[in-house]
Amino acid sequence: MIKLSAVIITYNEEEHLEKCLASLTGIADEIIVVDSFSTDRTPEICKAFNVIFIQHAFEGYIEQKNYAVAQTNFDYILSLDGDEALSEPLKKSILKTKTNWQFDGYYCNRLNNYCGQWIKHSDWYPDKKLRLFKKNSGKWKGINPHDCYTLEVGNRAGKLPGNLLHWIYKDYQEHNIKVERFSSIAAEAYYKLGKKSSTWKIIYRPSWAFFKAYFLRLGFLDGLNGFIICVQTYNVTFLKYIKLQQLWKNKD
Secondary structure, eight states, X not given: OOOEEEEEEESSOTTTHHHHHHTTTTTOSEEEEEESOOSSSHHHHHHHTTOEEEEOOOOOHHHHHHHHHHTOSSXXXXXXXXXXXXXXXXXXXXXXXXXXXXXXXXXXXXXXXXXXXXXXXXXXXXXXXXXXXXXXXXXXXXXXXXXXXXXXXXXXXXXXXXXXXXXXESSHHXXXXXXXXXXXXXXXXXXXXXXXXXXXXXXXXXXXXXXXXIIITOGGGGHHHHHHHHHHHHHHHHHHXXXXXXXXXHHO
């Protein structure tokens, strides 16, 4: 059976971190936590689970996750966020894979909990994530704050049965705060890449994002929370392009 390193990046994750770490019991052969100097009970919780606790200044989600992978002692990696946990079916899938590893990486579906409701439609499910992979088979890439592990060309991916559980927002206020923050991070990332905004993008991109999530991906089946999620999908896209336009105006 292979040895598996679990890696988690954290910053003030006390609300869900215990569920995350408990779900790794009997699955991971070591747990590496890379913490961005949390000010809550995150370090204390980690000590209770005997993790390897490393503090490292936050440079970006992508950069932090690549740093965390580099700290591991084993060649097979399971990457989680501090507000995620393995479901029982996913645990069984990972244990089975540890005895018969066939691919360079493995996807699973992520099931998101929004204000106490598990969301099963819109852009939020199936929220496919590649979180189990062989070390050096790829890298964390993307545009902050949206990261994804990307396999090198020629490497193969399999699929794991079972859901990765994710407690995303506990209330609407938290969602509003994250929309404001994430739209700023995304606008700055786009600006650094030389991407431009326009009146057309400000109008079209958010409208299409809402239409796709609410109608094409059946967000309406999740009731009021499904509608709110799709409105916030509109908002974060709208704000991203407004802020991107402002960054270019400030430069000029």
